[in-house]
Amino acid sequence: MISPISTLEEDNTQAIDNLIEENPSHQEIIETVISSLDQDNTAMVNHTEQGSLWKFQYGSVKVFVQLTGESDDDLLTVWSSLLHLPAKDENGLMRRLLEMNWSGTFETCFSIKDNQVMISSQRTVADMYPGEISRLVTLVANIADDNDELLKEEFGGS
Numbered sequence: 001m002i003s004p005i006s007t008l009e010e011d012n013t014q015a016i017d018n019l020i021e022e023n024p025s026h027q028e029i030i031e032t033v034i035s036s037l038d039q040d041n042t043a044m045v046n047h048t049e050q051g052s053l054w055k056f057q058y059g060s061v062k063v064f065v066q067l068t069g070e071s072d073d074d075l076l077t078v079w080s081s082l083l084h085l086p087a088k089d090e091n092g093l094m095r096r097l098l099e100m101n102w103s104g105t106f107e108t109c110f111s112i113k114d115n116q117v118m119i120s121s122q123r124t125v126a127d128m129y130p131g132e133i134s135r136l137v138t139l140v141a142n143i144a145d146d147n148d149e150l151l152k153e154e155f156g157g158s
Contacts, residue, residue: 025070026067026070026076026125026128026133027067027070029133029134030052030054030067030133030137031045031054033133033134033137034054034056034065034137037056037063037137038056038057038058042055042056042057043055043056044056051066051067051068051069051074052067053065053066054066058142059141059145060148061082061141061144061145062080063078063079063080063140063141063144064077065078066078067125069125070125071125072124072125072126072127073124075122075123075124075125076122076123076124076128076136077120077121077122078108078120078121078122078136078137078140079118079120079121080140080141080144080148081116081117082110082118082151082152083116083117083148083151083152083155083157084117085115085116085117086115086156086157087155087156087157088156088157089154089155090155092154092155093117093155096155097110098110100147105139106139107123107136108121108136108143117151117157119140119143119147120140121139121140123136
């Protein structure tokens with residue numbers, strides 16, 4: 001079932017601090033982080049037996065967050081599409097993405113999936129704390145929003 005995520009009235013820092021003290025589930029942390037980033041109340045969530053998938057708008061990009069479960073072996077994956085291929089200078093685009101992977105992506109990386117340039121981050125939830133979840137979601141959202149229009153302008157695509 002897909003349903004909107006309600007926004008919280010606390011600011012992001014206070015909400016994360018509260019979550020650290022309460023020892024919440026990864027799902028609760030993700031929803032708090034998304035509600036703090038989703039200024040237009042666009043967030044949707046789909047819960048299935050395979051886990052949960054959230055989608056929200058951040059600036060000019062859609063950001064996806066997937067949690068496969070709450071056990072140590074389960075995965076948190078965050079991604080956003082920046083550009084549909086083909087591009088007008090794919091060699092130049094590939095070089096730019098590799099250079100950006102080296103210098104400014106932190107725990108995220110650029111990649112190509114289904115003819116789309118993506119930014120993503122993935123890790124197991126073992127020993128993951130609320131601030132780390134917040135950081136991964138925020139990094140993907142910010143890097144995607146900061147680069148999607150620039151890449152489209154320079155390399156084309158949609």
